[in-house]
Amino acid sequence: MSNLIEICVPDIGDFIDVPVVEVLVKAGDRVESDQSLVTLESDKAVMEIPSPVAGTVQSVDVAEGDFVSEGWLVAKVEADEDIAETSAPADSDSGAKPAATKAVEAPEPSQQSAATEEPGAATETAPPEPAVEYDCDVLVLGAGPGGYTAAFRAADLGLKVVLVERYAALGGVCLNVGCIPSKALLHAAVVIDEAAAMADHGVVFGEPEIELDKLRGWKEKVIGQLTGGLAAMSKQRKVTVIQGTGAFSDPHEMTIETTDGEQQISFSKAIIAAGSQAFKLPGLPWDDPRVMDSTDALELNDIPERLLVIGGGIIGLEMASVYQGLGSEVTVVELTGQLMPGTDKDLVRPLQKRITSRYAGIFVNTSVTAVQAEDDGLHVTFEGSKVPGNTVFDRVLVSTGRTPNGNLIGAEAAGVEVTERGFIPVDMQMRTNVPHIFAIGDLVGQPMLAHKATHEGKVAAEVCAGMKSAFDARVIPSVAYTDPEVAGVGVTELEAKEQGLEYGKGVFPWAASGRALGLG
Incomplete structure (x- = not known):
């Protein structure tokens, strides 16, 4: 009986004609089980195709520069005698694995100390508790940047992972209706503005013609590229993705509402990454499509002649930049005494100076008390010392x-503590008050930033795998992608004053920067 195993390109998602960027073995080489043979690289992911068995390479059937798809023969390996009879066919269970993800080996869940999960639950003299069979080692609820990072990291560390996401596409608010589409539209607005500004420097463009269908299509293409890449990466890591809405039914089980009905999944550990949603200001006619939250605004259904933005925080000002760049007359009202509350005023000042001359009006210490929907528009009532x-x-x-x-x-079914506002308290390891349940991202507290959630997800996954890992929240960067941009990291000057910290301050004038002057 021949021990020759044919190794083919496994299911790698919707990719076809993926280039081979590196061949890692040659005929005659000795390989171990799970050793990488070749590296593929698409525009969305880098993948390595491993050998499912230990043995000797008989032939390599691809070369660098070849383009391959699912089912393409990669190599033939003569399996060792002692494992040949039990080896699965090469194309049955061998999968592409992510490049550069070999981490320190984590102990199997059954080998972890009971004290790690439930302090005081076991001693050296206590008899071992019977093993409990769970559907997965780690269940991650929510597939935003924090959730998919946690799921992928846990899978890379050898854990069996289930990822639950309510929407068809992975990526959460950030990729689908937040950070990514807003940055694409902000880029379009900046290009329009820069083209107009060049007229003062001798380069004159005609008035831009905005084709909304094409602009929306470009935005959706950007989203699709990124979410498609995530779907492929989840397949590579053998992460089970379930589309549905999850809720705990007990401390070790979650009930998932899917289009096909209810499904129960038991887990050893869970990571809550359920995110947040736009706050619906009460008293407004939300049934009228002319009243939008940030998700609605990114749909870009039209370019309103007159747009009111309620809220002068980062999201409001970014969307104001988009619509003003596309041609809307924008008015901004902010309840507090400054734009971007909590940001140092001297950082906000250049932005406020620039947009004051461009917007119809910016009003701080101003609130909206009523919005009446009429045929001729939305009639708004304001309250403040100065109103539009x-x-x-x-x-x-x-x-x-x-x-x-x-x-x-x-x-509550899992015993997890939640504040009245909906936040979940955690420690530096992202543990909730229930030791085997973790929480990350928007629902563990401010700032609500995707890159913060990403790092928290990595920490939670590593702790689940038995590694020593913790999150220090003192130096989180933040950027408002307005024009000009406003960025910071760590403690602000305002916070330093409030906390009585000693600090130094350096200021360099923007007008003294050669790069800034060259940009106009």
Whole structure:
């Protein structure tokens, strides 16, 4: 009986004609089980195809520069005699694995100390508890940047992972209706603005013609590229993805509502990454499509002639930049005394100076008390020392913050503590008050940033695998992609003053920067 194993390109998602960028073995080489043979690289992911058995390479059937798809023969390996009879066919269970993900080996869940999971639950003299069979080692609820990072990291560390996501595409708010589409549209707005500004320097372009269908299509293409890459990466790591809405039914089980009905999944550990949603300001006619939250605004259904933005935080000002760049007359109202509350005023000042001359009006210490939907527009009532003269708008964008989803996941059934506002308290290892349940991202507290959630997800996954890992939240960077951009990292000057910290301050004038002057 021949021990020759044919190794083919496994299911790698929707990819076809993926280039081979590196061949790692040659005929005659000795390989071990799970040793990488070749590296593939698409525009979305880098993948390595491993040998499912230990043995000797008889032939390598691809070369660098070849383009391959699912089912393509990669190599033939003569399996060792002692494992040949039990080896699975090469194309049955061998999968592409992510490049450069070999980490320190984590102990199997059954080998982890009981004290790690439940302090005081076991001693050296106590008899071992019977093993409990769970459907997965780690269940991750929510597939935003924090959730998919946690799922992928846990899988890389050898854990069996289930990832639950309510939407068809992975990526959460950030990739689908937040960071990514907003940055694409912000880029379009900046290009329009820069083209117009070049007229003062001798380069004159014609008036831009905005084709909304094409602009929306470009935005959706960007989203599709990224979410498609995530789907492929989950397949490579053998992460089980379930589309549905999850809620805890007990401390070790989650009930998932899918289109096919309910499904129960038991888990050894869980990571809650359920995110947040736009805060719906009460008293507004939300049934009128002209009243938008940030998700609605990114749909870009039209370019309103008159747009009111309620809320002068980062999201509100970014969306104001988009619509002003596309041609809307924008008015911004902010309840507090400055734009971007909590940011040092001297950082906000250059932005406020620039947009004051471009927007119809910016009003701080101003609130909206009523919005009446009429045929000729949305009639808005304001309250404040200074209010807009115009009170009729074609659309109103409400950007007054986000609400965590901690109260929507059945946390009480698992015994997980949730605050009245929906936040879940955690320690530096991202553990909740229930030792085997972790929480990350928007619902563990401010700032609500994708890159913060990503790092928290990595920490939680590593702790689940028995590694020593912790999150230090003192130096989180933050950027508002306005024009000009406003960025910071760590403690602000305002926070340093409030905490009585000693600090030094350096200021360099923007007008003294050669690069800045060259940009106009």
